[in-house]
Amino acid sequence: xxxxxxxxxxxxxxxxxxxxxxxxxxxxxxxxxxxxxxxxxxxxxxxxxxxxxxxxxxxxxxxxxxxxxxxxxxxxxxxxxxxxxxxxxxxxxxxxxxxxxxxxxxxxxxxxxxxxxxxxxxxxxxxxxxxxxxxxxxxxxxxxxxxxxxxxxxxxxxxxxxxxxxxxxxxxxxxxxxxxxxxxxxxxxxxxxxxxxxxxxxxxxxxxxxxxxxxxxxxxxxxxxxxxxxxxxxxxxxxxxxxxxxxxxxxxxxxxxxxxxxxxxxxxxxxxxxxxxxxxxxxxxxxxxxxxxxxxxxxxxxxxxxxxxxxxxxxxxxxxxxxxxxxxxxxxxxxxxxxxxxxxxxxxxx
Numbered sequence: 423x424x425x426x427x428x429x430x431x432x433x434x435x436x437x438x439x440x441x442x443x444x445x446x447x448x449x450x451x452x453x454x455x456x457x458x459x460x461x462x463x464x465x466x467x468x469x470x471x472x473x474x475x476x477x478x479x480x481x482x483x484x485x486x487x488x489x490x491x492x493x494x495x496x497x498x499x500x501x502x503x504x505x506x507x508x509x510x511x512x513x514x515x516x517x518x519x520x521x522x523x524x525x526x527x528x529x530x531x532x533x534x535x536x537x538x539x540x541x542x543x544x545x546x547x548x549x550x551x552x553x554x555x556x557x558x559x560x561x562x563x564x565x566x567x568x569x570x571x572x573x574x575x576x577x578x579x580x581x582x583x584x585x586x587x588x589x590x591x592x593x594x595x596x597x598x599x600x601x602x603x604x605x606x607x608x609x610x611x612x613x614x615x616x617x618x619x620x621x622x623x624x625x626x627x628x629x630x631x632x633x634x635x636x637x638x639x640x641x642x643x644x645x646x647x648x649x650x651x652x653x654x655x656x657x658x659x660x661x662x663x664x665x666x667x668x669x670x671x672x673x674x675x676x677x678x679x680x681x682x683x684x685x686x687x688x689x690x691x692x693x694x695x696x697x698x699x700x701x702x703x704x705x706x707x708x709x710x711x712x713x714x715x716x717x718x719x720x721x722x723x724x725x726x727x728x729x730x731x732x733x734x735x736x737x738x739x740x741x742x743x744x745x746x747x748x749x750x751x752x753x754x755x756x757x758x759x760x761x762x763x764x765x766x767x768x769x770x771x772x
Contacts, residue, residue: 453760460756467748471741472517476510478735482530485734504530517741526745527738531730536742539727544709546620547716547723550639551708554646559701561647562654563694569655570662570693571685582659585652597645597718605641617641618720642719646712650704657700661693695765699758706754709747 483501492500501507505516520527526536565585569578588596605617616622616638625634665671666689674684709724716725724743731739 449764452763456756456759460752463752464749467745467752468518468521471744471748472514475735475737475740475744478732480735482506482734482736486530521745526742529731529739530736531734531739536738539739540724540742540746543722543724543727546721547725548708549635550620550642550716550721550723551646551712553639554643554650555704555708557643558647558651559654559704562651563658563697565651566655566658567662567685567690567693570659570666571689573663573666578659581655585655588648589652591649593645593649593712593714594718596648597642597715600641600645601718615640620722642712642715642721645715645718653700654697657697658693661696662689665689665693695762698762698765699755702754702758702761703751706751707747709750 483497483504483506487497487500498507505513508516517527524537526540528535529539532539562585565581569575569581572578601617604615618638620635620638621631622634622638625631671684671689674688675681679687713725713728715721716723717729720726724746728740728743728747730736731743
């Protein structure tokens with residue numbers, strides 16, 4: 423809780439420096455326990471990833487052979503080359519061993535190492551999802567602060583209602599709607615923005631190329647932001663409403679501080695704490711991007727790559743992309759727990 427001059431000083435002195443600062447040993451023990459839980463979760467993800475994807479319908483060898491006249495003997499040879507003629511248990515142990523060596527295998531469809539494909543698609547995903555995350559966090563927190571501080575005002579009702587409506591809209595439906603209105607155009611009104619890929623076929627060089635990529639990002643980024651920012655708004659608004667009713671806010675106002683100073687210096691810093699976990703969790707999802715958005719707008723990122731892998735099905739490519747996404751989320755959640763333990767004394771005392 424943000425300390426007030428004079429009013430909160432006796433409490434700090436009474437608590438003493440030993441209680442205010444956690445011991446390095448206790449902090450290390452807490453971090454190691456969280457790291458152990460994260461490793462266990464990753465192990466369960468590795469096991470589940472292998473067996474769950476094997477339940478998908480379809481034969482990857484037959485799907486890859488579509489359009490080619492292959493005899494049953496040739497199909498068996500292809501199945502042997504991919505290692506799909508082995509028992510499920512042998513395939514599992516091979517998968518675990520390769521994963522421990524950071525070898526995610528070779529894609530059935532692309533005939534290339536999965537790590538190379540992920541490396542190529544990671545940049546566009548970080549660009550799109552990272553930009554959307556920054557905008558969504560900034561917009562959601564700003565609206566949440568003003569809506570919570572002016573609870574019941576027109577701004578509060580409008581911003582909260584709008585965010586809830588957008589949050590409840592299916593992502594694919596919103597993306598298709600934005601594509602029809604601003605991409606394809608309605609009736610005689612032509613489309614204003616590109617909606618396929620991350621750049622034009624005849625993309626220019628230099629600063630004009632940056633503008634071309636930015637134009638392609640508008641619609642998918644707008645779809646991501648519209649669906650996600652409501653989470654930050656609602657969490658920030660709820661947290662600020664809780665802080666407004668606290669005694670230290672009443673004391674600050676009684677001392678004659680301006681309303682803006684009370685909000686900025688005391689209420690908002692404490693209300694921001696619960697959003698730490700949410701922001702870190704969303705950072706983990708940035709690596710995976712948004713499968714639906716990238717598929718609708720054919721954005722060449724990890725989400726689009728995962729969709730292509732599922733359509734085959736390409737087991738090695740599905741496993742590699744899914745592992746990257748889930749491990750990123752687990753690591754970010756673990757970091758969120760550790761950071762929250764460091765910045766919030768209420769968690770440490772508990």
